Every structure is written in C-alpha cells, then in structure tokens.
Amino acid sequence: METSKGSRIERPVPRSGIRDTLLLDQGYQPLRVISWRRAICMSFLGKVEMVAAHERPIYTVDREYAAPAVVRLLGPYRPQQYVIRFSREGVHLRDRYTCQYCKQRLTRRELTLDHVMPRHRGGPTSWENVVTACSPCNLHKGGRTPGEANMRLDVEPRRPRWVPPSRAALGLEEVPACWRDWLPRH
Ligand SMILES: [Zn+2]
Incomplete structure (x- = not known):
C-alpha cells in the first residue's frame, strides 16, 4: 500500500460507503467506520492489520493496492482518539x-x-x-429556543463518547458485503 499524503491515490469511487473501512477492536468486535485513507495510514503506523479488502483495489499511477475493507486494531481501543461522526x-x-x-x-x-x-x-x-x-x-x-417556548431540556446535549455499533450508528444505509460477517444483525 502507498500513502504519500494521498496525492498518488485516486479519489474513491463515488458509491457511498463502498470504500470506507470497518474498524474492529483486538477481539474482532466492530468499533466504527473510518475512511480508507485513515485505515491505510493506521496500517502504515502499525496500528492495524488488514482483515479483508474491498473487491476493487485502489489504483495509483504505477500500481494497484488492496483497498482496506475491514481492519483490526493491534493495540487497545482508546475511544477518545476517535471523533464520533454526527448522525x-x-x-x-x-x-x-x-x-x-x-x-x-x-x-x-x-x-x-x-x-x-x-x-x-x-x-x-x-x-x-x-x-x-x-x-x-x-x-x-417551532423557531424558538427552549426558554422562549417555555420548554425544558434536562440534559445538556453533548458529543457522545461512544455509540453502540449498530449498522445505522455506523452511519451507513448500505453495508458493503465484505463487512457483513463482522456486524451484529440488527
Ligand atoms: Zn415530546
């Protein structure tokens, strides 16, 4: 695989999600979805190992590389390292x-x-x-703040530290076939 700050790697195919990478923890439990670029970087840093590749490789000027579909963390999972995508x-x-x-x-x-x-x-x-x-x-x-509407919010909304990895929570409507073995069935 090749990183070189992405310049030599082509843009991913437009079909949504198809080039995203499912990140597993050390025990093969799904954690979250990351971009394939990130997965390749992590692989170069020795943080993950490739578990499965997307069918279509990534082409660069001189050769092709397997596009990571599923990668597994080689070290402990530290959720604070990951920003949970808004959905x-x-x-x-x-x-x-x-x-x-x-x-x-x-x-x-x-x-x-x-x-x-x-x-x-x-x-x-x-x-x-x-x-x-x-x-x-x-x-x-309507277009008012809770105070103006005389409504109460008991809990101040925050970015969650952790969202259970249902398919929907992973932010995907369509799940690549090569992920199915790794995801809970709901
Ligand atoms: Zn209500």
Whole structure:
C-alpha cells in the first residue's frame, strides 16, 4: 500500500460507503467506520492489520493496492482518539429514543431532530445543538429556543463518547458485503 499524503491515490469511487473501512477492536468486535485513507495510514503506523479488502483495489499511477475493507486494531481501543461522526441515528441513540422535552420514548420513525438554537438563528447541526424530539414537541417549539417556548431540556446535549455499533450508528444505509460477517444483525 502507498500513502504519500494521498496525492498518488485516486479519489474513491463515488458509491457511498463502498470504500470506507470497518474498524474492529483486538477481539474482532466492530468499533466504527473510518475512511480508507485513515485505515491505510493506521496500517502504515502499525496500528492495524488488514482483515479483508474491498473487491476493487485502489489504483495509483504505477500500481494497484488492496483497498482496506475491514481492519483490526493491534493495540487497545482508546475511544477518545476517535471523533464520533454526527448522525441522526447517533443523536437518537444518545438520547435513548426519547423526546428530550416530554420524555416520551418512541420509535425511530416517530422521532425528529430538533435544533435547540434554531437553524435560522445560526444554530449549528452538531451534537451540542441537536436533540431528539417528538413531532408535537418539535412543532410546538417551532423557531424558538427552549426558554422562549417555555420548554425544558434536562440534559445538556453533548458529543457522545461512544455509540453502540449498530449498522445505522455506523452511519451507513448500505453495508458493503465484505463487512457483513463482522456486524451484529440488527
Ligand atoms: Zn415530546
């Protein structure tokens, strides 16, 4: 494989997720999805070993390299090294599928995302500004802050340190076939 700061490696194919890499811990449990570039870097640093490769290799000017599909950490997992990607599913998981305003626990389909500081007032889409809300609460709050709407947030939203690795939490709708052996079935 070749790193050279990515300049010699072609852009990945556009199909989403197909060139991402599933990171396993030492005991072969799925941890998270990282970019294949990151996986290659980690492999060069001796931090991971390649477990499976994507079908399509990475082409560079002079040769081709296996694209890492699944890699396994050779050392202990230190979650604080990894920044958990913001995702709708991640927010719902963090909030335990519970509306943060009325505390109702609902199914994924009944839940929405609420920007605590509304988007049109500059509120970012981030772990710290987005919470799980049911539709009635979201509608009631509208373009207001919780204070203005006289609604209470008991828990200040934060970036989670850890999200269980369901397929959805890994941030993927479509899972590459070569990952299936490693993922829990849910
Ligand atoms: Zn609610």
